[in-house]
Amino acid sequence: MKCTWCFEEIIVDVNWSTLIPKPPTYLCDTCENKLVKITGQRCMMCSRESKMKLCSDCTYWKEHYKGEDPLTSNYSLFTYNQHMQDMIAKWKYRGDYEVGKAFQSYFSQGFKQKFSKMKNIIAVPIPLSEERLEERRFNQALMLAEALTIPCEEILERDHSEKQSKKTRYQRISSENPFKLKKTINKSVILVDDIYTTGTTIRHAASLFKQVGCEAIYAYTLIRG
Amino acid sequence: MKGYWHIVAITMALSAMFIVTDHMLWLVSLPIFLLILYLQKRLGKIAFILSLASILFFIFYIPSVKDSSDEFQFTKPIIGKITTSIHQSTTNINFRIKEESTNEQIQVTYFTSDQDYDLVGIQYGAVCEIQGDIEPVNGARNPGEFDYSHYLLTQGVSHQVIIESLSQINCETNTSILSSIFSFRDVLRKKVSEAYSEEISAWIYALVLGDDSHLSQDIIELFQRWSLSHLLAISGLHIGIIISVVFFILVKLNLCTKERAYNVLVLFLPCYALLAGGEPSVWRASLMVIFVILMAKFKWKTSTTDIISIVFIFLLILNPHYIYHIGFQFSFIVTFAILLSKSWILESNSIFWQMLRISFISQMILIPLQVTYFYYIQPLSILLNMIVVPYFSLVFIPLLFLLFILSPFHVITTHIATLLVKIHENSFLSLLKMIDYHLSFPWVVGSFPNLIIVIVYFVMAFLLMHFINQNKLSHAFKQGVGIVLLIVVIVLKPYFSPYGTVTVLDIGQGDAIVIELPYRKGVIFIDAGGTFSFEDGQATDKVFKQIIRPFLFKKGISKIDAVFLSHEDEDHVGSVDFMVDSFIIDTIFISDNFTLSMEQESHWKNSGTEIVRVGKGNVVHVNSQDFYVMGGSESYGNSNDNSLVLFSEIGGRKWLFTGDISKHVERNLLLDHPDLKVDVLKVAHHGSNTSTDPTFIKQIEPDVALISVGVNNMYGHPSYEVINTLDDENVQILRTDHDGAIIFHYTNEAGTFYRFLP
Numbered sequence: 001m002k003c004t005w006c007f008e009e010i011i012v013d014v015n016w017s018t019l020i021p022k023p024p025t026y027l028c029d030t031c032e033n034k035l036v037k038i039t040g041q042r043c044m045m046c047s048r049e050s051k052m053k054l055c056s057d058c059t060y061w062k063e064h065y066k067g068e069d070p071l072t073s074n075y076s077l078f079t080y081n082q083h084m085q086d087m088i089a090k091w092k093y094r095g096d097y098e099v100g101k102a103f104q105s106y107f108s109q110g111f112k113q114k115f116s117k118m119k120n121i122i123a124v125p126i127p128l129s130e131e132r133l134e135e136r137r138f139n140q141a142l143m144l145a146e147a148l149t150i151p152c153e154e155i156l157e158r159d160h161s162e163k164q165s166k167k168t169r170y171q172r173i174s175s176e177n178p179f180k181l182k183k184t185i186n187k188s189v190i191l192v193d194d195i196y197t198t199g200t201t202i203r204h205a206a207s208l209f210k211q212v213g214c215e216a217i218y219a220y221t222l223i224r225g
Numbered sequence: 226m227k228g229y230w231h232i233v234a235i236t237m238a239l240s241a242m243f244i245v246t247d248h249m250l251w252l253v254s255l256p257i258f259l260l261i262l263y264l265q266k267r268l269g270k271i272a273f274i275l276s277l278a279s280i281l282f283f284i285f286y287i288p289s290v291k292d293s294s295d296e297f298q299f300t301k302p303i304i305g306k307i308t309t310s311i312h313q314s315t316t317n318i319n320f321r322i323k324e325e326s327t328n329e330q331i332q333v334t335y336f337t338s339d340q341d342y343d344l345v346g347i348q349y350g351a352v353c354e355i356q357g358d359i360e361p362v363n364g365a366r367n368p369g370e371f372d373y374s375h376y377l378l379t380q381g382v383s384h385q386v387i388i389e390s391l392s393q394i395n396c397e398t399n400t401s402i403l404s405s406i407f408s409f410r411d412v413l414r415k416k417v418s419e420a421y422s423e424e425i426s427a428w429i430y431a432l433v434l435g436d437d438s439h440l441s442q443d444i445i446e447l448f449q450r451w452s453l454s455h456l457l458a459i460s461g462l463h464i465g466i467i468i469s470v471v472f473f474i475l476v477k478l479n480l481c482t483k484e485r486a487y488n489v490l491v492l493f494l495p496c497y498a499l500l501a502g503g504e505p506s507v508w509r510a511s512l513m514v515i516f517v518i519l520m521a522k523f524k525w526k527t528s529t530t531d532i533i534s535i536v537f538i539f540l541l542i543l544n545p546h547y548i549y550h551i552g553f554q555f556s557f558i559v560t561f562a563i564l565l566s567k568s569w570i571l572e573s574n575s576i577f578w579q580m581l582r583i584s585f586i587s588q589m590i591l592i593p594l595q596v597t598y599f600y601y602i603q604p605l606s607i608l609l610n611m612i613v614v615p616y617f618s619l620v621f622i623p624l625l626f627l628l629f630i631l632s633p634f635h636v637i638t639t640h641i642a643t644l645l646v647k648i649h650e651n652s653f654l655s656l657l658k659m660i661d662y663h664l665s666f667p668w669v670v671g672s673f674p675n676l677i678i679v680i681v682y683f684v685m686a687f688l689l690m691h692f693i694n695q696n697k698l699s700h701a702f703k704q705g706v707g708i709v710l711l712i713v714v715i716v717l718k719p720y721f722s723p724y725g726t727v728t729v730l731d732i733g734q735g736d737a738i739v740i741e742l743p744y745r746k747g748v749i750f751i752d753a754g755g756t757f758s759f760e761d762g763q764a765t766d767k768v769f770k771q772i773i774r775p776f777l778f779k780k781g782i783s784k785i786d787a788v789f790l791s792h793e794d795e796d797h798v799g800s801v802d803f804m805v806d807s808f809i810i811d812t813i814f815i816s817d818n819f820t821l822s823m824e825q826e827s828h829w830k831n832s833g834t835e836i837v838r839v840g841k842g843n844v845v846h847v848n849s850q851d852f853y854v855m856g857g858s859e860s861y862g863n864s865n866d867n868s869l870v871l872f873s874e875i876g877g878r879k880w881l882f883t884g885d886i887s888k889h890v891e892r893n894l895l896l897d898h899p900d901l902k903v904d905v906l907k908v909a910h911h912g913s914n915t916s917t918d919p920t921f922i923k924q925i926e927p928d929v930a931l932i933s934v935g936v937n938n939m940y941g942h943p944s945y946e947v948i949n950t951l952d953d954e955n956v957q958i959l960r961t962d963h964d965g966a967i968i969f970h971y972t973n974e975a976g977t978f979y980r981f982l983p
Binding site for chain 2: 012
């Protein structure tokens with residue numbers, strides 16, 4: 001088995017905890033250690049590393065929605081450091097599907113720890129527009145959602161627009177809602193995406209579910225940008 | 226497959242364990258477990274298939290330990306090829322041959338204390354003609370006793386020949402690489418013995434050339450008691466020193482490049498392994514190093530657990546008999562456990578903690594094996610290892626290597642060597658002996674009740690180390706407490722058992738009877754005979770060490786409540802002196818006429834033992850058991866007749882223990898107790914015709930007669946008159962010379978007799 005990122009051979013370090021083998025990992029120890037997990041104190045709302053319980057971004061959102069924020073909370077696993085940026089670039093923009101597999105295992109592990117107690121809940125991946133999907137051939141959010149143990153439903157549609165990552169912060173926050181719901185549901189929802197940056201995209205999607213009366217709308221993202 | 230070889234090795238080890246301990250049904254659990262791992266994608270296809278294959282392979286490959294000594298007819302003279310190196314100790318030389326017509330392995334032993342024999346032609350690979358008879362190998366005759374016959378069978382040897390003189394052997398040598406290495410070993414030994422004194426040579430033989438047979442028995446036992454024996458077996462430690470020496474000579478002195486030095490090591494280490502006696506622990510260490518070098522050379526990356534696993538599989542395929550080899554088992558289990566704990570050990574920066582961790586892991590993982598082989602654990606050995614291991618590895622062994630290399634220049638080194646070894650003996654060994662004397666608190670565990678408990682132990686040890694590894698220390702602490710509790714439960718088990726036993730030990734010509742009361746309410750001895758050497762008439766500890774001590778250890782006994790000594794003859798009391806030193810004895814009961822030397826009295830009393838004289842008419846209570854003293858007060862003028870006679874009810878039967886009384890004392894006994902009836906009679910005086918009068922037997926009407934008597938003893942005991950008398954009265958006879966130990970297994974209501982020998 002070779003490391004998905006650096007292609008070095010992965011030699012499992014056999015110790016008492018791995019004496020009974022674990023399912024194979026995609027990254028070698030070196031590459032795995034370059035990824036930084038969010039640990040310690042974090043914003044309760046958006047998972048950003050923060051000493052305050054509510055970070056400055058989220059205070060803004062709270063005022064913006066005046067207590068009617070459609071998003072219950074976001075939970076992210078990793079910080080967006082240089083190594084992660086390189087990996088995401090290769091995965092999404094250069095279309096290396098395999099890199100995503102390395103993330104899948106972390107994503108499902110993190111889910112078991114954080115969300116395993118929730119019942120009657122579905123995962124909804126943030127979609128790509130048809131044009132973007134045509135161009136990229138896979139939806140990274142769907143890839144992550146499929147790694148989870150709960151049912152995954154693609155019930156969101158997206159209009160084509162400029163890439164989020166090419167917009168300024170102001171453009172993003174003030175943009176129109178590009179999403180539409182294909183059908184109505186009234187369960188709780190976990191929105192799945194690769195990265196939470198300003199929280200606009202997630203909130204656009206969340207507001208649709210809020211309108212149709214979903215109880216709680218969580219977001220579960222790989223990275224807090 | 227890389228990183229997964231340990232699964233194959235563990236599967237092999239487990240299947241071997243199930244096969245060796247006759248738990249074939251357990252084998253089913255292995256494929257199920259492997260399948261689960263495979264389905265959960267934890268195990269690749271190749272590892273899965275190889276592991277499955279290793280189970281199947283082992284079912285057919287592990288040699289069974291069956292006595293086949295009667296199946297073969299050997300031609301005379303016996304002709305065969307020597308398949309081992311010639312093992313020379315202070316008392317004998319021995320080697321094995323492969324008999325030509327049957328391919329059976331035969332052990333050949335020549336007992337001699339004379340060291341000046343000439344081994345003309347007797348060497349590895351030689352074809353020899355031996356004038357001698359195949360003899361049966363002595364097996365164990367008592368519970369707990371070392372079973373030499375079983376031991377040889379596990380090595381694939383089912384026959385032995387003992388020769389009186391080397392003229393009975395005629396050999397034709399075949400020179401081969403192996404034989405040259407072995408004869409080179411003899412040359413080295415000779416050089417060492419010429420250069421240094423006996424003591425130094427003995428240590429060099431042991432720690433450089435892997436032959437500990439010249440060290441004194443005391444030292445070997447001392448090391449064994451404190452779980453230090455691994456230092457006397459050549460293993461990783463020594464190989465490490467060898468590598469340093471070779472490297473120093475070749476690289477530091479600029480004789481060749483590092484790469485060349487590695488090549489030299491790859492060739493040299495197997496030769497050293499052979500020179501050092503070829504024990505599995507040497508092979509393990511050497512092969513692991515060779516693998517590491519080769520891997521680096523060909524740029525194969527793999528984990529150390531893979532390397533040890535491959536070496537394990539390799540050695541076992543080469544010689545399946547290794548699976549029974551205690552050194553093989555200890556060496557691999559400890560090394561594997563240490564490799565698994567590598568990160569935990571290195572987590573600490575202080576050498577002290579690292580040493581403590583290594584010592585802890587080694588001792589903890591070995592407990593099931595240690596208890597299986599020795600019946601006790603020595604908790605403090607964890608600490609002692611921390612002192613002794615650095616001393617041996619950093620000081621003493623390098624020093625011996627140096628002396629060994631310098632032995633050609635012994636004119637200069639002899640005096641230094643003598644001085645150094647004096648320092649070693651006076652400081653280190655005397656410290657060790659002092660610790661042994663004051664701090665030896667062995668925990669006599671007995672034996673693990675069954676395989677399930679052993680497996681439970683290993684699972685708990687695994688979880689303990691897993692939690693430590695994950696830094697979940699409170700979980701780890703709970704597992705640790707659990708492990709201690711498990712051992713406590715094993716130790717306490719006899720205290721909940723409603724069964725008691727009476728064991729007439731087969732100590733040869735002499736008496737030693739052990740009564741363990743139900744619920745372990747007490748352990749009582751009636752006599753504890755010994756042997757004495759004919760040379761100086763001194764009592765020897767042979768019976769104690771080989772029979773009594775292992776018996777008590779196996780039962781998990783470290784305290785004896787009472788010892789009744791019938792009379793002062795050596796064959797009835799000879800082991801007591803040794804017992805008071807190693808066991809706690811509460812009370813020794815002797816008769817009024819027992820002649821006790823001042824020396825003996827103070828020795829016993831100083832060991833904390835109370836000496837109580839009892840006489841006719843006394844009743845002695847030992848916890849829940851009553852003994853009626855029926856004789857031993859009158860002085861008949863000889864020790865045998867003065868014997869204490871005891872009556873007791875055990876397991877619903879009436880027992881009479883008669884010591885060595887003769888016929889007229891029996892008659893007097895009947896005068897005192899005209900209505901005496903007995904179920905079980907310990908026949909007086911080993912079945913001599915001076916005892917066991919027909920009228921006595923007619924009167925007391927025993928059902929069972931126990932005769933404690935040596936095989937082919939020089940007195941001709943038991944006499945045919947006694948046997949006839951007992952036969953005439955339809956008394957069932959159980960005798961130690963035919964049956965080995967005689968065991969009565971009972972509850973408070975009833976019991977059954979068993980013979981130890983089939």
